[in-house]
Amino acid sequence: MGTKIFNKLNYSLLPTPIHKLENLSRHLNANIYCKRDDLTGFAFGGNKTRKLDYLIHEAIELGADTIVAVGAYQSNFCRIASAYGAACGLEVWLVLGGKRPEKATANLMLDYLFGANIVDVDSYEWNDWEERARLLTRELDAKEKKVYSMPIGGSTKTGSLGYVDCMKEIKEYSDVNGIEFKNVFHATGSAGTQSGLVVGKTLMAWQGLINGIAITKNSEQITKEVKALSEETGKLFDIKINDADILVDDNYIGEAYGIETDGAKEAISLFAKCEGILLDNVYSGKAAAGMIDYIRKGVFKSTDNVLFIHTGGNIQLFK
Numbered sequence: 001m002g003t004k005i006f007n008k009l010n011y012s013l014l015p016t017p018i019h020k021l022e023n024l025s026r027h028l029n030a031n032i033y034c035k036r037d038d039l040t041g042f043a044f045g046g047n048k049t050r051k052l053d054y055l056i057h058e059a060i061e062l063g064a065d066t067i068v069a070v071g072a073y074q075s076n077f078c079r080i081a082s083a084y085g086a087a088c089g090l091e092v093w094l095v096l097g098g099k100r101p102e103k104a105t106a107n108l109m110l111d112y113l114f115g116a117n118i119v120d121v122d123s124y125e126w127n128d129w130e131e132r133a134r135l136l137t138r139e140l141d142a143k144e145k146k147v148y149s150m151p152i153g154g155s156t157k158t159g160s161l162g163y164v165d166c167m168k169e170i171k172e173y174s175d176v177n178g179i180e181f182k183n184v185f186h187a188t189g190s191a192g193t194q195s196g197l198v199v200g201k202t203l204m205a206w207q208g209l210i211n212g213i214a215i216t217k218n219s220e221q222i223t224k225e226v227k228a229l230s231e232e233t234g235k236l237f238d239i240k241i242n243d244a245d246i247l248v249d250d251n252y253i254g255e256a257y258g259i260e261t262d263g264a265k266e267a268i269s270l271f272a273k274c275e276g277i278l279l280d281n282v283y284s285g286k287a288a289a290g291m292i293d294y295i296r297k298g299v300f301k302s303t304d305n306v307l308f309i310h311t312g313g314n315i316q317l318f319k
């Protein structure tokens with residue numbers, strides 16, 4: 001990652017492994033590898049620990065005693081942010097939006113177990129959630145709390161640094177093992193993961209394509225957000241981002257965010273039955289469905305190595 005090192009906590013177990021999915025590869029006549037970011041460890045792991053290692057370090061550096069995070073009731077980010085708060089002695093406030101479930105299961109159950117305070121927003125609009133979070137931050141400020149407030153998914157330039165590191169790990173794996181990846185696939189939602197990967201690619205002049213499979217919004221919106229955040233993160237390293245490196249495909253969202261698709265159901269079943277790996281309906285299942293569809297359509301050669309970044313989220317299976 002050039003010569004610049006940014007400080008962070010070390011709760012994530014890194015580097016995460018990369019291994020070939022032998023059975024799935026045979027089944028689909030492809031060379032599929034998996035970067036196991038579902039195994040980052042802390043609080044059941046997933047992509048958000050990489051971001052939170054940087055974010056919570058920054059919060060502590062700034063003297064925060066309280067953190068605010070925003071998301072849906074089954075937010076993976078909020079679950080893991082709650083665990084960081086517990087471990088680092090920070091008060092945690094979560095602004096959770098949507099329809100409050102009758103029973104606290106999966107991520108929401110864990111939010112409570114980690115001791116988070118929860119503020120409900122009866123709306124599916126992200127803008128409403130963020131507006132409530134801004135109000136909450138002002139309320140906590142007025143109570144003399146030192147608040148560090150994070151946007152949906154922890155997608156700031158600080159959070160994105162976690163995925164600059166991930167790209168560095170991918171490049172190191174290729175250098176050590178002589179296995180190059182022409183295509184990487186991952187679920188893209190709030191832009192932080194993809195921005196970090198794009199910045200990492202630019203920094204290391206990595207030649208492959210980063211395919212963000214849209215989960216939350218259409219390609220145009222996500223591309224705009226990834227471009228803005230990549231440019232902001234890129235400034236930390238004094239680099240410019242090439243627009244052509246930002247690839248987003250929104251063909252696998254289905255009806256809406258959070259609603260399962262036939263493709264995701266098939267991907268979950270294939271990963272489970274072929275590899276014993278658990279995906280989820282909201283993120284990794286839809287991303288894998290996209291990758292499988294590209295393979296079936298013959299978008300790349302059967303001899304090309306494809307890398308699926310498993311960003312976690314499988315706690316959602318217990319909803």
Ligand SMILES: Cc1ncc(COP(=O)(O)O)c(C=O)c1O
Nearest residue numbers: 153189190191193283311312313
């Ligand atoms: C399991 C999982 N995968 C992927 C993503 C997408 O990451 P990002 O929001 O950084 O685009 C999320 C975000 O919430 C997630 O929870």
